[in-house]
Amino acid sequence: MNVDVIEDERQHQFVLNMGPQHPSTHGVLRVLLKMEGEYVLDPQPVLGYVHRCHEKIGEYKPARAFMPNTARMDYLGALIYNQGYAMLLERAAGIEVPRRAEYIRVITSELNRIQSHLLWYGAYLLDLGAFTPIMYAFDDREHILDTLEDICGSRLTYCYCRVGGVCKDIDDKFIERTRAFIERLRGRLPMYEKLVNGNIIVQKRMKSVGNYTPELCARYGVTGPLLRAAGVEYDLRKAEPYSVYSEFDFEVPTEQQGDAWAAFNVRYREIEQSLRIVEQALDKLPEGEVMEAKVPKKLRLPQGDYNCSVEAPRGELSYYLVSDGSDIPYRIKVRTPSYSNLSVVPEVCKGMMIADVVTSMGALDLVIPEIDR
Amino acid sequence: MKAYFTELFTGAWSLIVGLTVTLKALFSPVVTVQYPRQKIDVTPNYRGHIDLIKDPETGTHRCITCGMCMRDCPSDCIYLEGEKQEGVKGKVLTLYTLDYTKCSHCGACVEVCPTQALDYCDDYEVAGFAREDFHYDLLKRVEERE
Structure with missing residues (x-):
């Protein structure tokens, strides 16, 4: 072997910029890939392109006024983010929420989760080169958005939860439409299975891409469907039932392989479980008020620090608030799932081929505004 | 060798099954509207400014x-x-x-x-x-x- 060949090999290494405007990063995420031919030697995510100082904004206005900001962090799980924040303030101020409001929160949150998973389903397959599924998924998702728009007034960044309840009661039309949707989606799921899940190309592209082990997930704080794809049955709705989740019968889907295909199946099966929760909640929906009457106009939180965690579509969402006794929080910290989930990329995607990096990142279901906040 | 042909067959069959789904969708009613010319009513609860x-x-x-x-x-x-x-x-x-x-x-x-x-x-x-x-x-x- 002569020296020329070795030098030649070194010249094969180059740096490839994936993003900030790359379709498969779904937002402005930049990944610096150190490549050797088709193989990735060192992937490094670069963050900060959509940083909007949400946490800092929270320190400048009354605690309640931060509610619209929570929806802007994760625009796909807006209702769940709203719910988490409302629960945090209720916990801090010691406010009881009417049972009907809790049920409505669960129904809307689960619809929101299905909507988020359907968008991920379509967009992920679009990244992999399948165009048709996104059209079908959007067709179904549109029904959820229309139903939610009817009560929340908006389609994406809902500001529906209030401290002490929700701002508007649901009506019979909403219940009817939701029931019709559950039936519709249940009828459509076999179609999705035929179209995508059984497809040999999809399986070949996803199987054994990424190797998530429970140990790796614990090290990086990976939560949500990825953790469940690694075989850990951890879902906050079961592990630490908040709101009224303890009253519903549902399963936590898990897989053992820890690859992109496992994550795909976990999310897909979660849609069915969310449908089950919505159906049970509609059956059990109690009568009554949707807003606690005794909520003070100026919400003074007692001195101390408060924490509240909920299960967002992408994993564990946690709010942390420090109060100095005034109505303006001293500090708000948001622990968003995608940030931790993204941090595994340098380790998991090392040594992959570039097409597999797209598969692997798609399985993370990243929402970039949530990473940067 | 047998596994190879089994996979080949099931793989090809899965593609055909998928194509029947899209074929069915081709003859089902259109779900989109031609937006500027065709509009959907806004819900009365819509939040504008x-x-x-x-x-x-x-x-x-x-x-x-x-x-x-x-x-x-x-x-x-x-x-x-x-x-x-x-x-x-x-x-x-x-x-x-x-x-x-x-x-x-x-x-x-x-x-x-x-x-x-x-x-x-x-x-x-x-x-x-x-x-x-x-x-x-x-x-x-x-x-x-x-």
């Missing part, structure tokens, strides 16, 4: 210039002014501006209003060339409205 309601009894708005909406707005997008006028009880609204570029449709102003003077409008086709296009004078809008 806020507007002062015209009271059918008095023929004018119901604002009492208390300023609650201005104080409660998380983004400071509302500004209003009022003055004392002779022969009228309370203050009279002279200016009500909304900076729609900052509004996030949270609804705090609508909910806090003691006289229910505010409501969401259903304008959804809002686009403009300058920032000032979105500085609405709501008092002027309510006076101009039929």
Whole structure:
């Protein structure tokens, strides 16, 4: 072997910029890939392109006024983010929420989760080169958005939860439409299975891409469907039932392989479980008020620090608030799932081929505004 | 060798099954609308920007210039002014501006209003060339409205 060949090999290494405007990063995420031919030697995510100082904004206005900001962090799980924040303030101020409001929160949150998973389903397959599924998924998702728009007034960044309840009661039309949707989606799921899940190309592209082990997930704080794809049955709705989740019968889907295909199946099966929760909640929906009457106009939180965690579509969402006794929080910290989930990329995607990096990142279901906040 | 052919066969079959789904969709009703020419009705609960309601009894708005909406707005997008006028009880609204570029449709102003003077409008086709296009004078809008 002569020296020329070795030098030649070194010249094969180059740096490839994936993003900030790359379709498969779904937002402005930049990944610096150190490549050797088709193989990735060192992937490094670069963050900060959509940083909007949400946490800092929270320190400048009354605690309640931060509610619209929570929806802007994760625009796909807006209702769940709203719910988490409302629960945090209720916990801090010691406010009881009417049972009907809790049920409505669960129904809307689960619809929101299905909507988020359907968008991920379509967009992920679009990244992999399948165009048709996104059209079908959007067709179904549109029904959820229309139903939610009817009560929340908006389609994406809902500001529906209030401290002490929700701002508007649901009506019979909403219940009817939701029931019709559950039936519709249940009828459509076999179609999705035929179209995508059984497809040999999809399986070949996803199987054994990424190797998530429970140990790796614990090290990086990976939560949500990825953790469940690694075989850990951890879902906050079961592990630490908040709101009224303890009253519903549902399963936590898990897989053992820890690859992109496992994550795909976990999310897909979660849609069915969310449908089950919505159906049970509609059956059990109690009568009554949707807003606690005794909520003070100026919400003074007692001195101390408060924490509240909920299960967002992408994993564990946690709010942390420090109060100095005034109505303006001293500090708000948001622990968003995608940030931790993204941090595994340098380790998991090392040594992959570039097409597999797209598969692997798609399985993370990243929402970039949530990473940067 | 046998596994190879089994996979080949099941793989090819899975593609055919997938194609029948798309073929069926080809002959099913269209779910989209041709937007600018065809429009879907907006739900009455749609949250557009806020507007002062015209009271059918008095023929004018119901604002009492208390300023609650201005104080409660998380983004400071509302500004209003009022003055004392002779022969009228309370203050009279002279200016009500909304900076729609900052509004996030949270609804705090609508909910806090003691006289229910505010409501969401259903304008959804809002686009403009300058920032000032979105500085609405709501008092002027309510006076101009039929």
